[in-house]
Amino acid sequence: MSSHVEQNLVEGNKAYAAAFTQGHLALPPSQKYAVLTCMDARIDPAAAFNIPLGAAHVIRNAGASARDAFRSLVISQQLLGTTEVLLVKHTGCGMLTFDNDTARGLVKKNKGEAAAKEVENIDFITFSELEEQVKDDVAWLKSKAVEEGVGVTGWIYEVETGQVRKVV
Amino acid sequence: MSSHVEQNLVEGNKAYAAAFTQGHLALPPSQKYAVLTCMDARIDPAAAFNIPLGAAHVIRNAGASARDAFRSLVISQQLLGTTEVLLVKHTGCGMLTFDNDTARGLVKKNKGEAAAKEVENIDFITFSELEEQVKDDVAWLKSKAVEEGVGVTGWIYEVETGQVRKVV
Numbered sequence: 001m002s003s004h005v006e007q008n009l010v011e012g013n014k015a016y017a018a019a020f021t022q023g024h025l026a027l028p029p030s031q032k033y034a035v036l037t038c039m040d041a042r043i044d045p046a047a048a049f050n051i052p053l054g055a056a057h058v059i060r061n062a063g064a065s066a067r068d069a070f071r072s073l074v075i076s077q078q079l080l081g082t083t084e085v086l087l088v089k090h091t092g093c094g095m096l097t098f099d100n101d102t103a104r105g106l107v108k109k110n111k112g113e114a115a116a117k118e119v120e121n122i123d124f125i126t127f128s129e130l131e132e133q134v135k136d137d138v139a140w141l142k143s144k145a146v147e148e149g150v151g152v153t154g155w156i157y158e159v160e161t162g163q164v165r166k167v168v
Numbered sequence: 169m170s171s172h173v174e175q176n177l178v179e180g181n182k183a184y185a186a187a188f189t190q191g192h193l194a195l196p197p198s199q200k201y202a203v204l205t206c207m208d209a210r211i212d213p214a215a216a217f218n219i220p221l222g223a224a225h226v227i228r229n230a231g232a233s234a235r236d237a238f239r240s241l242v243i244s245q246q247l248l249g250t251t252e253v254l255l256v257k258h259t260g261c262g263m264l265t266f267d268n269d270t271a272r273g274l275v276k277k278n279k280g281e282a283a284a285k286e287v288e289n290i291d292f293i294t295f296s297e298l299e300e301q302v303k304d305d306v307a308w309l310k311s312k313a314v315e316e317g318v319g320v321t322g323w324i325y326e327v328e329t330g331q332v333r334k335v336v
Contacts, residue, residue: 003252003319004199005199005201005224005252005254006254006321006334008218009217009218009254009323009332010332010334011218012217012218013216013217013218013330013331013332015218016215016216016218016330017329017330017331017332019330020329020330020331022210022330023327023328023329023330025209025210025327027208027210027260027262027265028209029209030209031173033173034207039202039225039226039227039228039240039244040195040225041193041196041197041198041221041222041223041224041225041226042190042193042195042221042222043226044214044221046212046214046215047184047214048181048184049177049180049181050176050177050179050180050181050183050184053209053210053212054209054210055209056173056209057207057208057209058207058209058211058228059207059228059229059230060207060226060227060228060229060240061227061228061229061237061239061240062227062239062240062243062244065239068239068240069229071229071230071233071236071290071291071292071293072207072228072229072230072236074286074287074290075230075262075271075292076207076230078274078275078278078279078283078287079262079266079271079274079275079278080262084171084173086173086174086177092195094195094243094247094248097195098247103243103247106246106247107246107247110246110247111246111315115246115315118242119242119246122239122242123239124239124243125239147279147283151171153174155177159191159193160191161185161188161191162181162184162185162187162188162190162191163181163185163188164177164178164181164185166174166178
């Protein structure tokens with residue numbers, strides 16, 4: 001039996017596909033950029049960042065970590081023509097609320113010893129100050145993950161207001 | 169000076185923020201699920217998969233790779249309450265068009281020797297058969313990345329039609 005979540009996907013997709021007119025779009029992003037943002041449920045990148053369908057790669061992980069997105073960023077630039085990367089972190093991010101030790105402690109408390117054992121070697125890539133981390137990730141991208149001539153900017157999205165602002 | 173891409177973000181976001189009414193949403197996804205899909209520019213998960221704002225984590229990387237999403241999936245489940253994972257790969261995926269050797273060859277051809285050197289140890293995590301890879305990734309998730317009781321299903325989105333269908 002399908003779950004409620006599956007039914008919601010199937011029903012909503014029927015309406016989406018019925019109105020769909022963009023089956024002709026090409027594989028490489030038409031506007032040659034990539035947006036790297038957080039997996040946070042409160043962010044709708046296409047709507048909030050005004051990304052037309054087919055225009056940009058959208059990479060998402062916990063905390064909008066540049067390091068964790070390395071493989072996707074390499075593919076985006078080196079194989080699919082991306083020349084500009086926009087990194088967008090956000091207020092109220094879960095990655096701001098703990099460090100590796102407290103995360104492991106939480107896993108142990110919530111899920112028990114076995115789960116805690118499984119995550120003991122994971123780097124959760126948390127951070128303690130939002131604006132500084134945007135700058136740090138942009139610097140890391142520039143030094144390690146983008147080629148000469150690829151633009152990188154860093155932004156903060158406010159989940160409380162829907163507003164985005166440029167940091168660097 | 170801002171690029172065209174930056175101006176597009178800033179202008180579009182003004183309109184989004186002006187109409188924004190959902191600043192009250194909580195950090196943990198309200199419907200306790202995560203969607204893992206590709207960074208492909210032709211996919212708009214919120215619209216195509218009917219995800220209400222605040223309802224689900226959305227994780228995206230090149231090819232919707234389960235392995236590459238491991239850290240985010242752990243955080244989603246073990247720290248933020250996710251109990252269901254929907255993996256959605258898609259037709260026309262770039263990861264279907266090469267293997268590690270051809271990817272490295274393409275990087276060398278497009279970007280030169282220095283770039284090729286940088287990617288010689290990257291596993292691009294390509295695949296050759298879409299439906300099989302959905303099944304393989306779901307099996308991997310069930311054995312390595314989700315806990316007992318967390319549901320995992322696998323889907324294919326057709327970029328040509330906007331339709332999604334369940335594989336497993």
